[in-house]
Amino acid sequence: MxxxxxxxxxxxxxxxxxxxxxxxxxxxxxxxxxxxxxxxxxKFDELAARNLLYLQSEILHLEGRLRELDEQDVASDDMALKDAARTWEVLVEKVEAGDDAAKKRMRLIEDVRMKLKEYHERLLLQSEIAKLPRxxxxxxxxxxxxxxxxxxxxxxxxxxxxxxxxxxxxxxxxxxxxxxxxxxxxxxxxxxxxxxxxxxxxxxNEDAVRVAVGIINTIVAAVLLVGPISGLYLVQSDKSKLAMIAAFTATFALTVGLLTNARRAEIFGATAAYAAVLVVFVSGDLSSS
Known part of the structure; x- marks a missing residue:
């Protein structure tokens, strides 16, 4: 379009x-x-960040309340309270028995669980949205x-x-x-x-563009392999061969960068392999001369 x-x-x-x-x-x-x-x-980046900040603040508040309960558990001499803090089954029994402190603790745990789930889901969704292109x-x-x-x-x-x-x-x-x-x-x-x-x-039709790109890439790859090999075979001067290898290698690196989505590391690797092929092809003649 x-x-x-x-x-x-x-x-x-x-x-x-x-x-x-x-x-x-x-x-x-x-x-x-x-x-x-x-x-x-x-994608509303500003609103998304603001929403995450709100959720983060809510969880920080819940975390602070949990820490207060933890400090009470450490400072208290009530063994029933310590048992409820150590054993999940005891906490559940106290909640079922109608203990107000246990109910308060359980509600806080459930709030933390729900807010963390919502917060983590939003973080994961935002990370996926951030990967989408403009x-x-x-x-x-x-x-x-x-x-x-x-x-x-x-x-x-x-x-x-x-x-x-x-x-x-x-x-x-x-x-x-x-x-x-x-x-x-x-x-x-x-x-x-x-x-x-x-x-x-x-x-x-985007498919037609992809086919055309594939055909052009194939033709260029064949030319960059057959052309240098033929040229190096016909040239007799060692200096000319080395100059041709340098020129063809630079052309190959430029072509890979322009015609493909290769990353920089992949361009370096492909260029090194291409240069190695050309060097191996002419190394016998260079060493013998």
Whole structure:
């Protein structure tokens, strides 16, 4: 999905079989893309942090009350109280017998249990949300262009796309290498019929981009292996061979960095292996000469 033009000559909108308005229209537009690139939403980082701080403060308060009970248990000479602090079954019996102190302790334990569960669940959810990527500039430009001309939603909802740093894309399977980005920007797309006659959105199949990237990577890999071997076989000068190895190795490292999602450590490893292959290929000739 990409914006094809921000402004075009006004055309007569074609009637749709079923017109939608407001949230229904936005939901329909978001779901049109088969790759789910339009699933872009606010993640509310500030509110999430504030909620975690509130929960943390509640647990700190409960922790303080537990410590007060612990200090009472240590300082008390009541053996029944110490037994209730040491043995779970005794505490349960006291609760069932209607002991107020035991009931208070049990309620505090249950509150701690519930708040800790809620707090840990929120921490885990927040850690998963933090792993989700931000929407690409291409997708966000298309979304904003359609969403704001004219505004699809009213009230505060019409501003939810303004802050890109607080947006999250649920589709995190998109290839982020430079080649994939370039192809997405220039891939032939089927244009949506504009609802306002002004803004046109182009949609394309992400699977086709992946296939094209795979084919290009295969061809480049073959060229970077067959080409240097053929060149090194034909060149007789040792100095020229060493210069060619350096040039081909640098080209390979640059290609891996641009055409793949390899990390820096993986680029170093692949480049070292590639250089080793070339060196082994010519080492016999260099040593004999």
């Amino acid at each position: 990409s914006p094809r033009s921000t402004r075009r000559q006004r055309v007569s909108p074609q009637p749709a079989p079923y017109q939608k308005e407001g949230y229904a229209a936005v939901a329909h537009w978001v779901s049109l893309d088969r790759d789910n690139e339009g699933f872009v939403f606010r 929407p690409s500039k291409r997708v966000l430009a298309a979304y904003r262009g359609w969403f704001k001309t004219p505004p699809a939603l009213g009230g505060r909802a019409k501003t939810f796309l303004d802050d890109r740093d607080d947006l999250v894309a649920t589709n995190n399977a998109m290839e982020a290498d430079y080649l994939s980005r370039f192809l997405r920007q220039h891939w032939p797309a089927k244009e949506d019929i504009p609802t306002d006659g002004c803004y046109v959105i182009g949609r394309f």
